[in-house]
Amino acid sequence: MVSHAYIHIPFCSHKCDFCDFAAFAGLDHLTGEYEQAVLKEMEDRLIALKDKRGDLEENRLRSIFFGGGTPGLVEPDVLGAMLEKLRSHIQPAQDVEITIETTPHAITRDKLVRWQELGINRISIGVESFLDEELKAMGRDHTRKEAFHGLELACESGVEVVALDLMYGLPTQTVASFAESLACATDFAGGYKNLLHVSAYGLHLADNSPLYSRFPRGAEAYPPDNTYVQMFEVLVETLEDAGFEHYEVSNFSRPGKQSRHNLAYWMNAEYLAFGVSAHRYLDGVRSSNWRSLKRYMRDPLGDETVEVIDEQTRCREAIMLGLRLRRGIDLSAFAAEHGFDLTERFCAEIEQFCAAGLMDRAEGRLFLTRKGVPVSNSVIAAFF
Numbered sequence: 001m002v003s004h005a006y007i008h009i010p011f012c013s014h015k016c017d018f019c020d021f022a023a024f025a026g027l028d029h030l031t032g033e034y035e036q037a038v039l040k041e042m043e044d045r046l047i048a049l050k051d052k053r054g055d056l057e058e059n060r061l062r063s064i065f066f067g068g069g070t071p072g073l074v075e076p077d078v079l080g081a082m083l084e085k086l087r088s089h090i091q092p093a094q095d096v097e098i099t100i101e102t103t104p105h106a107i108t109r110d111k112l113v114r115w116q117e118l119g120i121n122r123i124s125i126g127v128e129s130f131l132d133e134e135l136k137a138m139g140r141d142h143t144r145k146e147a148f149h150g151l152e153l154a155c156e157s158g159v160e161v162v163a164l165d166l167m168y169g170l171p172t173q174t175v176a177s178f179a180e181s182l183a184c185a186t187d188f189a190g191g192y193k194n195l196l197h198v199s200a201y202g203l204h205l206a207d208n209s210p211l212y213s214r215f216p217r218g219a220e221a222y223p224p225d226n227t228y229v230q231m232f233e234v235l236v237e238t239l240e241d242a243g244f245e246h247y248e249v250s251n252f253s254r255p256g257k258q259s260r261h262n263l264a265y266w267m268n269a270e271y272l273a274f275g276v277s278a279h280r281y282l283d284g285v286r287s288s289n290w291r292s293l294k295r296y297m298r299d300p301l302g303d304e305t306v307e308v309i310d311e312q313t314r315c316r317e318a319i320m321l322g323l324r325l326r327r328g329i330d331l332s333a334f335a336a337e338h339g340f341d342l343t344e345r346f347c348a349e350i351e352q353f354c355a356a357g358l359m360d361r362a363e364g365r366l367f368l369t370r371k372g373v374p375v376s377n378s379v380i381a382a383f384f
């Protein structure tokens, strides 16, 4: 049973200097052509899935995610047509989570009404920072004022979940300025009961990132490693104090309001995916669509990459993704799935990390401690 679907909408009002996604500015005139390509891809792929798995009558989608790009930028009817096509083949569950990603300045009252009419019940807003100088430094095209306005509109619309995305490790950012952005986030969460989710990702730049032309690699403007760790500590402390649960390295939510869609990725579940550069995981194969927009629109069923996920990779992913979740790895489920006891195979590593206070075991689970989370990458690397 496949319960999750991702739809990529690649249009943006501006290409941010740090962005490595399939996201394109100034191509909005291609929206209609793109919509047709996605609808064709959906039709063909879903018919093929039905042929392979039999009738999808019993299948229910538990999450649908419009990611991008800026899906909030396109006419809501475009999203409506895609949802309709999906529903014509696979029914959503009664309580399906439908997320739309957007920039704050793409949000309008009219769109909020239409999104909710379409069943969208989760709005994920890329604020990144509440400080104008940081937004400018990272090459965003919105301001602090627009961030507040977009968030207010979304929260006041009464949509079930508003999710706020921040970033840290930005050029010109300090621990104090990041704390200021976090304070804005918690103030909002105090004022609006539907601000239920906060993500904060550390800045990660591709080798040829345009941001390097303004802030070359190693420039003083980037926070040094120890500051980066301090930012992470302030992040966890501030959001936990405000009543958010830290459920994944970079994600926090009010109790029970985790992102169902992202949890599916982290639990290694199957998911459908449509649109340029979209990645799917089905029948033990991870594949992605063409990354070039033109190529995708000419050939929406073509693959840019295909990777058969063998048992060794599945096992590595289960360890990596499981340890990123604060609840950690369920050791007996892991043994049942992969055929060996993780704590026996990695006995020395686990003992060493537990002794250093970076890892712990309780109630049949292995997990990183709060001290271990900021260094999760190096702890996880020791398992490979």
Ligand code: SF4
Binding pocket: 011, 012, 013, 014, 015, 016, 019, 020, 021, 023, 068, 069, 070, 103, 126
């Ligand atoms: S708005 Fe998001 S997807 Fe678009 S260019 Fe900026 S970071 Fe990339």
